[in-house]
Amino acid sequence: MIELDATKYKLSIYPYTVESDTDINYVGLTLQVAYPDTYPEVAPEINIFSLKGLTKKDCDELKTKLDELVCATEVFLIS
Secondary structure: OEEEEOOEEEEEEOOOOOOOOOOOOOOEEEEEEEOOOOOOOOOOEEEEEEEEOOOHHHHHHHHHHHHHHOOHHHHHHHO
16 A cells, blocks of 8 residues: 555555466556545545556446445445
8 A cells, every 4th residue: 555645545456366476467456545625524536547457448337336335434445
């Protein structure tokens, strides 16, 4: 996790593979979370960026699903 400032961080996420150094991840993403001044009354802003193997459309679909699911207190459950 990289803290961008006191109200924003980003997290690189890759799927878990088996415990071998030769296994390859074919997808990865960055989850970026920014907390508004009115947090926790207002949910944080969440953005998704592809690191590997995801199209913009894939990222947009994931963001749409997250926006439907997330409330201000659930951010840590997602990441």
